[in-house]
Amino acid sequence: MDVELIEIREFLASHAPFDRLPADALDALPQRLAVRYLRRGSPFPPDDDDTPCLYILRRGAVEMRDAEGNLISKLAEGDLCPSPCGAGMADLSGKTAEDTLAYLLPCAELDRLREAHSAFAAHFDASMSDRMRRALDTMKDDTAGTALMTVQVGDLLSRPVTQGGPDISIRDAARIMSEARVSSLVLVDEGRLVGMITDRDLRNRCLAAGLSPEEPVRRIMTERLHTVRADTLGFEALITMSRLNVHHLPVLDETGVRGVVSTSDLVRVQSANAVYLVGDIRKAESVETLATISKRLPELQIQLVHSGATASQIGQAITAITDAITLRLLELAEAELGAPPVPYSWMAGGSQARREQSSHSDQDNALLIADHLKPDDDDYFKQLARRVNDGLNACGYVYCPGNVMASNDKWRQPLKIWTKYFNTWIKRPEPMALMLSSVFFDLRPIHDPEGLFGELAERIHTMSKKETIYIAYMAANALKHRPPLGFFRKFVLIRGGEHDHTFDVKHRGIVPIVDLARVYALSAGLDEINTPERLRAAGAARALSADGADNLVDAYEFIGTLRMRHQAAQLKRGEKANNFLSPDDLSPLERGHLKDAFALISTMQESLGQRYQAGRFA
Amino acid sequence: MSGFLLEQRRLARFRRLPDCPLRDYFAWPLPQPSRDYRSVEYVAVDLETTGLDARKDQILSIGWVVVAGQRIRLGTARHRLLRVEGAIPAESAVIHQITDDEAATGLDLAHVLPELLWELSGRVLIAHHARIELGFLSAACKQLWGVGLLIRAVDTQSVARRLLERRQIPFKGSDLRLHALCERYNLPRHGAHNALSDALSAAELFLAQAAYRDSGHGMKLGDFL
Numbered sequence: 017m018d019v020e021l022i023e024i025r026e027f028l029a030s031h032a033p034f035d036r037l038p039a040d041a042l043d044a045l046p047q048r049l050a051v052r053y054l055r056r057g058s059p060f061p062p063d064d065d066d067t068p069c070l071y072i073l074r075r076g077a078v079e080m081r082d083a084e085g086n087l088i089s090k091l092a093e094g095d096l097c098p099s100p101c102g103a104g105m106a107d108l109s110g111k112t113a114e115d116t117l118a119y120l121l122p123c124a125e126l127d128r129l130r131e132a133h134s135a136f137a138a139h140f141d142a143s144m145s146d147r148m149r150r151a152l153d154t155m156k157d158d159t160a161g162t163a164l165m166t167v168q169v170g171d172l173l174s175r176p177v178t179q180g181g182p183d184i185s186i187r188d189a190a191r192i193m194s195e196a197r198v199s200s201l202v203l204v205d206e207g208r209l210v211g212m213i214t215d216r217d218l219r220n221r222c223l224a225a226g227l228s229p230e231e232p233v234r235r236i237m238t239e240r241l242h243t244v245r246a247d248t249l250g251f252e253a254l255i256t257m258s259r260l261n262v263h264h265l266p267v268l269d270e271t272g273v274r275g276v277v278s279t280s281d282l283v284r285v286q287s288a289n290a291v292y293l294v295g296d297i298r299k300a301e302s303v304e305t306l307a308t309i310s311k312r313l314p315e316l317q318i319q320l321v322h323s324g325a326t327a328s329q330i331g332q333a334i335t336a337i338t339d340a341i342t343l344r345l346l347e348l349a350e351a352e353l354g355a356p357p358v359p360y361s362w363m364a365g366g367s368q369a370r371r372e373q374s375s376h377s378d379q380d381n382a383l384l385i386a387d388h389l390k391p392d393d394d395d396y397f398k399q400l401a402r403r404v405n406d407g408l409n410a411c412g413y414v415y416c417p418g419n420v421m422a423s424n425d426k427w428r429q430p431l432k433i434w435t436k437y438f439n440t441w442i443k444r445p446e447p448m449a450l451m452l453s454s455v456f457f458d459l460r461p462i463h464d465p466e467g468l469f470g471e472l473a474e475r476i477h478t479m480s481k482k483e484t485i486y487i488a489y490m491a492a493n494a495l496k497h498r499p500p501l502g503f504f505r506k507f508v509l510i511r512g513g514e515h516d517h518t519f520d521v522k523h524r525g526i527v528p529i530v531d532l533a534r535v536y537a538l539s540a541g542l543d544e545i546n547t548p549e550r551l552r553a554a555g556a557a558r559a560l561s562a563d564g565a566d567n568l569v570d571a572y573e574f575i576g577t578l579r580m581r582h583q584a585a586q587l588k589r590g591e592k593a594n595n596f597l598s599p600d601d602l603s604p605l606e607r608g609h610l611k612d613a614f615a616l617i618s619t620m621q622e623s624l625g626q627r628y629q630a631g632r633f634a
Numbered sequence: 635m636s637g638f639l640l641e642q643r644r645l646a647r648f649r650r651l652p653d654c655p656l657r658d659y660f661a662w663p664l665p666q667p668s669r670d671y672r673s674v675e676y677v678a679v680d681l682e683t684t685g686l687d688a689r690k691d692q693i694l695s696i697g698w699v700v701v702a703g704q705r706i707r708l709g710t711a712r713h714r715l716l717r718v719e720g721a722i723p724a725e726s727a728v729i730h731q732i733t734d735d736e737a738a739t740g741l742d743l744a745h746v747l748p749e750l751l752w753e754l755s756g757r758v759l760i761a762h763h764a765r766i767e768l769g770f771l772s773a774a775c776k777q778l779w780g781v782g783l784l785i786r787a788v789d790t791q792s793v794a795r796r797l798l799e800r801r802q803i804p805f806k807g808s809d810l811r812l813h814a815l816c817e818r819y820n821l822p823r824h825g826a827h828n829a830l831s832d833a834l835s836a837a838e839l840f841l842a843q844a845a846y847r848d849s850g851h852g853m854k855l856g857d858f859l
Contacts, residue, residue, distance in 0.1 A: 021708060021711055021830075023824050023831065024708070027822075046708050046711075047708050047709040047711065048708070048709060049708045049709075050705040050706060050707055050708065051705060051706035051708065051837070051838065051841070052704065052705050052706075052841070053819075053821075053838060053841035053842045053845050054845070055845045055846065066703075074822055075820050075821060075822050076820055114820060115819060115820040115842070115845075116820075117820070117821055117822060117838060119708075120705065
């Protein structure tokens with residue numbers, strides 16, 4: 017190859033599927049190309065080629081329409097139009113939407129490449145969803161320090177498990193631990209895990225409590241343990257620990273207890289400080305301390321992104337911290353205001369409920385109060401709510417712009433009023449109610465000592481079983497945020513202002529999937545809240561095809577991870593994190609996969625729209 | 635370049651010359667200006683030189699690519715470094731990023747020119763600010779075979795100037811630079827700045843200019859000369 021065509025070679029090498037060709041095949045490619053210039057408004061692909069050719073867009077843009085004239089796809093720099101070679105898009109016809117420079121590869125050459133290079137050929141055979149899955153895998157591999165993302169907790173347990181029976185004395189238990197140099201002891205009865213003790217239990221429940229070391233260890237053990245499976249990823253274990261604020265988790269496999277994984281085992285693999293942040297939060301004595309701790313959230317997000325965590329995993333970790341802050345704020349408020357006059361439940365809505373927060377999301381919350389509250393009692397809850405809302409705001413969870421917060425009288429109500437609210441939303445869905453649906457159909461109790469939330473949930477479940485109309489309305493609502501058809505300077509990017517030349521990755525990519533997942537979950541009567549969990553459960557319940565579910569999960573993770581990375585980069589530069597992504601910051605490959613993800617969302621929206629004839633309710 | 639009696643002069647030189655690569659070139663008729671420009675074949679050429687004076691300065695490198703059937707044929711793209719006598723003036727080394735060492739590995743003009751002449755036979759030359767290319771190529775022919783080059787040429791800069799003047803659009807000299815014009819037509823900016831990438835840019839610019847001037851019914855080659 018003439019080395020000077022290297023620029024064209026590099027262009028091809030950075031776009032799918034040519035990126036999958038080996039170097040020598042890429043070297044030979046440019047000289048097989050011809051170049052054409054097509055003015056805006058020219059038919060595309062042109063029909064005047066002597067030999068049919070694959071078209072590769074170098075500059076410009078093309079709109080492809082179906083026989084009815086519907087806009088199906090937009091092609092931009094790096095996109096292919098293989099229809100003259102009979103490989104897809106055959107029933108589409110297009111026009112150049114801008115002046116366009118295209119590279120032409122004769123179909124015969126394309127066929128030769130497809131025969132010789134299977135990875136290259138796979139692009140034309142593979143469905144869009146396969147391409148996306150591979151992209152996601154690459155993304156996970158990409159980042160350095162993936163240890164905790166890939167290691168299974170079973171692999172962290174080197175020594176044989178240290179265990180004893182529940183009836184040995186506390187002294188014997190302590191001796192076993194000390195000899196084995198471990199900080200925890202699993203207690204097993206007839207092969208069954210019955211409990212566990214840790215160093216801390218020996219200190220707090222035995223020595224400090226003045227309990228005789230001759231007592232059976234059963235008296236100080238922790239029962240009803242949370243466990244993890246041996247194939248659980250290190251990262252998931254860490255998140256479970258931060259959520260529960262524990263430092264040890266027994267690890268089970270098919271044969272029984274394999275051992276105990278501790279935070280220090282995990283931290284040895286990688287320093288991830290979510291668990292420590294939660295620990296600090298529990299000890300914080302003032303809102304100011306909490307605010308200081310929460311300043312480390314951006315750092316955590318950056319660290320997680322760099323360790324190769326996906327959007328879901330980061331969302332889980334950050335939400336665990338938000339939950340801890342919320343709980344601590346409630347404890348601090350109760351310490352000042354005294355015990356509540358009647359039981360209540362603090363509910364989180366939106367992304368906190370779904371465990372999908374990034375640092376820092378807005379706050380959405382509400383207060384559910386027992387029905388027997390007296391008129392005077394509301395003052396207590398008003399003050400409680402005000403303190404927690406202000407505290408969250410001080411910690412960076414800014415006030416909800418729609419005022420969906422417990423300090424708003426409307427969202428601080430007894431059970432019977434909440435029941436009435438949901439009754440209205442379900443039986444007579446209105447636009448206003450739909451606006452709130454993303455908050456109130458994603459609801460999770462953060463603090464609910466008396467199980468009030470369970471009562472509300474039962475009632476919602478009973479009401480919604482008889483009614484389906486609200487699901488049709490929600491389906492229509494789920495079609496409001498449409499993904500872009502492609503990305504083009506001229507078509508979807510925000511023009512002018514602070515966010516010039518960007519697109520809103522949250523509202524055009526993530527919200528559409530979250531909305532879809534909610535509709536599937538509600539229509540199948542599922543109680544999952546987290547979006548990937550909703551999608552998987554809906555797939556299992558046949559509310560959508562298993563493939564459709566998997567693909568949407570992948571799309572969600574791919575788009576979400578791009579967003580998290582974008583935000584991490586901003587935070588690292590000391591900027592405020594936002595959702596405005598510039599296509600220029602994406603590699604051509606990422607752009608390609610993002611387009612696939614958008615196309616998938618669009619397809620799923622179409623089929624949802626048809627199922628509910630959503631147009632009628634829009 | 636004046637096209638007056640060009641074809642007659644070509645024939646005369648063909649008859650006068652002894653057997654040599656330039657004679658082979660002159661054996662091919664020059665495309666007539668009355669032909670539809672779409673049926674003509676072109677070679678976009680760019681030279682890098684040690685200066686602007688064709689009588690004194692030398693060619694450092696030549697890049698070319700054939701345009702046929704309104705398509706640039708990348709398979710014909712060539713880039714040739716030439717051996718230069720004496721040291722390369724510092725300022726042109728900076729512009730073209732060709733050093734003495736590289737130039738020392740270059741080819742002889744006597745080796746490269748026949749290759750280019752073969753491609754130019756029966757075709758039209760495309761260059762941006764073609765005066766340089768025509769001047770240096772003609773001087774090189776004269777140096778090797780005693781007779782200058784005759785060829786029809788599309789100067790993309792003149793085409794651009796005429797287009798702007800006809801539309802009465804005010805412009806500055808810098809608006810007529812190759813890369814400024816490429817940007818105007820939404821053409822890629824080729825990263826490396828060398829004789830081949832500029833030849834390629836000129837070829838792309840010509841396709842764009844033709845697409846803008848041709849209403850779809852064709853035009854005469856003469857309209858571009």
